[in-house]
Amino acid sequence: MKKVLILITLTALLFGCRGGNSGGSKTGPAKTVSIGIFIPGVMSGSPLYEMLALGVQRAAAENTGVETTIIEGGYNQAEWESRVTSMAASGDYDLIVSSNPSLPAIASEVSAKFPKQHFLLLDGELSGNPAIYTMRYNQWEQAYMAGHIAALVTKAAGQGQTRIGLVAAQEYPAMNDIILPGYREGAQAVDPAFTVDFRVVGNWFDAERGAQLAEEMIRNGAPVILPIAGGAGAGVLQAASEAGAKVVWFDINGYDLHPGTVVGSAVLHQNRAAYEQTKRYLEGRLPFGSAEMVGVADGYVDFIEDDPHYIAAVSGELREKQTLLVEQIRSGVLVLGK
Secondary structure, eight states: OOEEEEEOOOOSOOOOOSSOOSSSOOOOSOOOEEEEEEESSOSTTOHHHHHHHHHHHHHHHTSTTEEEEEEEOOSOGGGHHHHHHHHHHHTOOSEEEEEOTTHHHHHHHHHHHOTTOEEEEESOOOOSOTTEEEEEEOHHHHHHHHHHHHHHHHHHTTSOOOEEEEEESSOOHHIIIIIHHHHHHHHHTTOTTOEEEEEEOSSSOOHHHHHHHHHHHHHTTOOEEEEEOGGGHHHHHHHHHHHTOEEEEEESOOGGGSBTTEEEEEEEOHHHHHHHHHHHHHTTOOOTTOEEEEOGGGTSEEEOOOOHHHHHHSOHHHHHHHHHHHHHHHHTSSOOOO
16 A cells, blocks of 8 residues: 655644534644545546645645645555555544545444544535535536536537537446536536437546547547546547547646647636645534535636636637626526535
């Protein structure tokens, strides 16, 4: 198991203590607070997990007496629970932080064995466990914005096509129940005739398979594709570039990946979420036992509109339509999510 340890120098008293589910900070003797950052995968090439670690580390750096440890779980999801269990069993961590829709269920199982272990989990949802706090992103909003720009670009191509693509690494509840239908709904807001060609790679790293699926989609009349496939997304991007098709990126700003090919970026500001929620924990304000959902109006979900590559790749008319949609979501005129 790959393990990276980052130690923040201890120089003063730390306020806040383990658990911290009361409102307001606590004072006491100098104490080292240890935070374990569990990466459900690997850090390298996973910007969302890199943002998770950076956010936690930033909050830790602002407080004396806090150390953070990054532990990678690897691609085999079947091993994640045993690795989180090992972290809790060690007693080394006051708080375990992670991000993945599958982590709340795993943490709940681990918590039953180690009830004193506290968890801060992003991108997932579970309420009622006094040792677990979760924050879920409104990915219906995120997917809706992605589907909307994909459909706008498809319609503007003037070929009469009403199909867009989505390449997923795997099927999982958030993909099947939130992202896929949200993506479809966003496209159908442009034209009710739109359908989604949905295909699954089978893993998060096979770029060759991602390219094959994208090529098939493009041949079958889906000129804009959304990959949510980890490393396999690079294959989708390459295939689209070679075929003159377009790509919408998810979770991070992807315009720089292939200027002109990436025509939209529906993003999560996970670094901000990780920083702010870790800070709440260190200040004794994190409401363990609760589950919160955040979206566009809260500033955690967004669509990148000011990138010069987006401005160059998408006409002003289409950008205005996309901006109107984003503003409707941000203002609450359009309410999305489940």
